[in-house]
Amino acid sequence: MNRYFFVAPFYDLLKRISFGDALNNATINYMSELSEYKDFLIVGGGSGISLPQFNQDQNIQFIDSNASMIARAKKRKTNAAVHYHAIRFEAFDTNQKFDVICFPFFLDLYNQNEATSILDRAKSLLNDSGRLVVTDFYSIKKLSNWRQKLLLRTVIVFFNITTWHRHSKIFNIPNTIKASNFQCINLKEFANGMVFASLWKKAEH
Numbered sequence: 040m041n042r043y044f045f046v047a048p049f050y051d052l053l054k055r056i057s058f059g060d061a062l063n064n065a066t067i068n069y070m071s072e073l074s075e076y077k078d079f080l081i082v083g084g085g086s087g088i089s090l091p092q093f094n095q096d097q098n099i100q101f102i103d104s105n106a107s108m109i110a111r112a113k114k115r116k117t118n119a120a121v122h123y124h125a126i127r128f129e130a131f132d133t134n135q136k137f138d139v140i141c142f143p144f145f146l147d148l149y150n151q152n153e154a155t156s157i158l159d160r161a162k163s164l165l166n167d168s169g170r171l172v173v174t175d176f177y178s179i180k181k182l183s184n185w186r187q188k189l190l191l192r193t194v195i196v197f198f199n200i201t202t203w204h205r206h207s208k209i210f211n212i213p214n215t216i217k218a219s220n221f222q223c224i225n226l227k228e229f230a231n232g233m234v235f236a237s238l239w240k241k242a243e244h
């Protein structure tokens with residue numbers, strides 16, 4: 040059974056209690072900028088908070104391994120054509136190439152080596168002129184303020200208990216994306232520097 044099964048009904052509420060609108064604002068930060076792009080892959084999309092941002096010319100493959108999250112996402116109003124997949128990304132089989140791939144609070148579920156494999160797969164699914172959008176937490180090490188460290192630790196411990204979230208240590212995600220041969224176009228901080236939203240393209244050699 041998926042680790043988010045039990046927390047799905049109140050996951051959005053927990054996010055809001057802990058961080059207000061900051062996590063959702065980070066997730067949708069680049070959506071208006073990407074309105075000309077057509078084919079999107081959203082991985083670990085949860086209850087689909089970004090879906091209302093899309094227009095009628097956009098096609099979305101929306102993946103989440105938790106059927107309960109997918110059921111919630113299906114209730115969101117959106118103008119885009121959305122195909123929902125209750126499946127693990129690792130098992131998602133496709134020949135399609137995408138203009139944009141989004142990882143909203145998804146890479147932190149993995150350790151650094153696993154995330155590198157996920158990023159390699161993303162690179163192979165992305166068109167050469169495509170964009171990668173990653174929203175996630177910074178590693179606790181990067182935070183200078185003890186209150187932020189405490190809040191992030193508390194959130195991680197809480198989600199470990201409620202969702203069997205595997206990793207209590209979040210690695211340096213932006214550096215790992217860079218090391219996977221992506222070039223950063225833009226990075227913006229949210230939640231007083233605890234969270235980043237970032238836009239990437241394939242690095243040119």
Ligand SMILES: C[S@@+](CC[C@H](N)C(=O)[O-])C[C@H]1O[C@@H](n2cnc3c(N)ncnc32)[C@H](O)[C@@H]1O
Binds near residue numbers: 043087126128129145
């Ligand atoms: C931290 S939650 C983020 C949800 C949403 N993106 C948000 O920001 O509210 C991670 C999501 O990834 C899903 N998930 C976990 N492992 C997955 C996998 N291997 N493939 C696809 N989705 C997965 C979980 O069910 C959960 O909905």
